[in-house]
Amino acid sequence: MDFITSTAILPLLFGCLGIFGLFRLLQWMRMKAYLRNAVVVITGATSGLGKECAKVFYATGAKLVLCGRNQEALEELKQELIASQATKVQTHKPYTVTFDLTDPEAIVGAAAKILQCFGYVDILVNNAGISYRGTIMDTTVDVDKRVMETNYFGPVALTKALLPSMIKRRQGHIVAISSIQGKISIPFRSAYAASKHATQAFFDCLRAEMEQYEIEVTVISPGYIHTNLSVNAITADGSRYGVMDKTTAQGRSPVEVAQDILAAVGKKKKDVVLADLLPSLAIYLRTLAPGLFFSLMASRAKKERKAKNS
Numbered sequence: 001m002d003f004i005t006s007t008a009i010l011p012l013l014f015g016c017l018g019i020f021g022l023f024r025l026l027q028w029m030r031m032k033a034y035l036r037n038a039v040v041v042i043t044g045a046t047s048g049l050g051k052e053c054a055k056v057f058y059a060t061g062a063k064l065v066l067c068g069r070n071q072e073a074l075e076e077l078k079q080e081l082i083a084s085q086a087t088k089v090q091t092h093k094p095y096t097v098t099f100d101l102t103d104p105e106a107i108v109g110a111a112a113k114i115l116q117c118f119g120y121v122d123i124l125v126n127n128a129g130i131s132y133r134g135t136i137m138d139t140t141v142d143v144d145k146r147v148m149e150t151n152y153f154g155p156v157a158l159t160k161a162l163l164p165s166m167i168k169r170r171q172g173h174i175v176a177i178s179s180i181q182g183k184i185s186i187p188f189r190s191a192y193a194a195s196k197h198a199t200q201a202f203f204d205c206l207r208a209e210m211e212q213y214e215i216e217v218t219v220i221s222p223g224y225i226h227t228n229l230s231v232n233a234i235t236a237d238g239s240r241y242g243v244m245d246k247t248t249a250q251g252r253s254p255v256e257v258a259q260d261i262l263a264a265v266g267k268k269k270k271d272v273v274l275a276d277l278l279p280s281l282a283i284y285l286r287t288l289a290p291g292l293f294f295s296l297m298a299s300r301a302k303k304e305r306k307a308k309n310s
């Protein structure tokens with residue numbers, strides 16, 4: 001019996017491992033082929049996650065269009081990429097397009113410029129965004145609107161401006177960098193959480209509507225990442241928050257998150273949560289035990305209020 005078990009199980013085990021390894025290799029090769037020479041547009045490429053996404057997509061041989069508000073910073077990144085020798089694959093000189101996502105007219109003009117760069121777009125990464133800190137009662141509606149314009153209406157307008165050319169080619173991939181706060185809402189982040197919930201909802205609808213044209217939609221929901229997001233956040237009166245929050249400082253490295261995003265896009269994943277266990281569990285708690293989730297958020301609000309007033 002022992003002899004039969006050992007002679008049957010070991011080859012079976014190695015066979016399974018071999019098949020799994022082969023599957024992973026094929027998946028990796030397919031992913032590389034999908035991204036190599038793909039025209040990839042990245043918004044918010046001047047900083048943090050967008051900058052790191054630019055680096056990883058560039059290194060796979062993608063043809064980049066780097067977008068942001070600061071032309072100097074975009075040009076600097078472009079030169080950095082050209083000078084980098086981190087890859088053996090053939091790379092392509094990136095283009096840059098400067099515009100503000102809160103300006104609807106600028107978005108229409110920018111979309112035309114983006115299309116002129118390589119003639120078409122394969123992948124749009126809607127990454128640019130701002131965060132917010134404040135109480136609902138102290139926050140002016142203008143601030144709510146500014147966050148919504150940057151994080152929601154801007155990406156929606158850019159996506160709509162680029163979709164017709166994708167539909168014509170029956171090829172394209174829209175990526176939305178949302179947040180864990182697109183799935184759960186945390187006190188004193190109302191405008192941000194609302195903008196990310198809207199993002200999740202819009203791009204979920206888009207995925208269903210675009211299936212007939214074979215256009216992919218990926219929504220990525222990261223947890224905290226160590227970038228300047230909290231420093232650049234706006235407060236209740238619209239001024240810059242200017243503080244590196246402890247949670248953000250302790251967040252994941254943007255390099256690692258960019259690599260995870262590259263893999264998720266390459267594998268054409270539909271909805272990806274890139275967060276630690278606790279925030280991931282909170283999503284389930286919100287669905288399965290909403291009462292408990294709401295009390296936890298209320299005590300979090302109480303604790304933060306107390307800390308601020310002490």
Ligand SMILES: NC(=O)c1ccc[n+]([C@@H]2O[C@H](COP(=O)([O-])OP(=O)(O)OC[C@H]3O[C@@H](n4cnc5c(N)ncnc54)[C@H](OP(=O)(O)O)[C@@H]3O)[C@@H](O)[C@H]2O)c1
Nearest residue numbers: 044046047048049069100101128129179224225227228229
């Ligand atoms: N960091 C985190 O903990 C975290 C967690 C989950 C999700 N995210 C999401 O990740 C994305 C990238 O954020 P990040 O962490 O890399 O923050 P970041 O370092 O502050 O970068 C934000 C980027 O968005 C651009 N941007 C802001 N407002 C814009 C506007 N009106 N028009 C055009 N571009 C604008 C910024 O450009 P300028 O240089 O011109 O300001 C910058 O390039 C955001 O969507 C954010 O919500 C971040």
